[in-house]
Amino acid sequence: MVVLRVVRGQCPATGARNHLSSVTATARGLPVSVPACGAGARCVQSSVSELTGSDTRMRESANAPIVRRHSLADAPALHAAVRASIDTLSIWLPWCHRDYALDDARRWIDACIAHWRDGTGFPMGIFDANGNVLGGAGLSDVDRAAHTANLGYWVADAHRGRGVATAAARHMARLAFDELRFDRLTIAVLTRNAASQRVAEKLGARLIGKRTHALAWQGRRAPARLYALEPRDLVPLD
Known part of the structure; x- marks a missing residue:
């Protein structure tokens, strides 16, 4: 809890x-x-x-996944989830590489703890009831003066196509708007990543433009679609 x-x-x-x-x-x-x-x-x-409770078990349904902060005890579960999805995650995420090891998971969790402590980011893990990692979602690039942050998310292969990313991203948006009092979230998605674009669109995010060299991808800068999400945009649950 x-x-x-x-x-x-x-x-x-x-x-x-x-x-x-x-x-x-x-x-x-x-x-x-x-x-x-x-x-x-x-x-x-x-x-x-x-x-x-709103940052633990999402209330979308009784079987909804759990979104919470990582602890160091989660490192083996995070490592297992990444290793099981290495072929696909490594395509999109620069931190996911072929040699991803348990120490990488520990270092990431250490960084998450530091971000929360310093207020520079709010990363969370997505879990099932047994503590298995389904993915991650979080707020980064926090700008307190502008009341903005970036929203990001990823889901392991075995749990895609079930609405996990959309539910977790909506949960993080609600936390950002209702509790952390951000006015606007941005979502930057590689133009090749249609699945992540669909998640942004399901949230109600508005496409505000494209940038040619926006994100790191495969050792270079790649084009991305940029979305904006404000409280009024967030699509309610059906």
């Missing part, structure tokens, strides 16, 4: 109201405080809300 304690108030640095002052996440009994802006403890705390 992961619990997010979200503190909002007025930011003395910007004057913004209903400003996210901090996030304290408790995972496996270990509290980790995440500063949400440069003002840090100087933010005036005016209200506190408890988020006790």
Whole structure:
């Protein structure tokens, strides 16, 4: 179980109201405080809300996967999921390579923990009820001044075609808009990756353009389609 304690108030640095002052996440009994802006403890705390389930098991259905933060204990499951999908994941994701090892999974989880601690990103894993890794989703390239972040997602081969990526991405978007108070998310997808484009479109994201050298791919920069997602765009569940 992961619990997010979200503190909002007025930011003395910007004057913004209903400003996210901090996030304290408790995972496996270990509290980790995440500063949400440069003002840090100087933010005036005016209200506190408890988020006790929306970042754990998604409520889309009773059998929905679980989206939560990684712990180091998840490294073997992450390694197994990546190794089982190495032929396809390595096509799209620069971090996935033929020699992907358990130490790579551990280093990634260490980086995830650091991002949460520093407030520079909010990566999560997608799990089934038995702790197997189905994929990952998260927020990166956080710009607190502009209230924006990038939304990314991936799913292991065995779990594709079941709506896992769409459900997890929608979950992360709701967390971004409702709890972290971002105003806009961007999604950059390689022009060759039709499946990830469909996920963005199912969320309601708007295509805002294309860039020729947007993303790293196969050792070079490759063209990508750029999508924007705002709270008003997010398509509700059927």
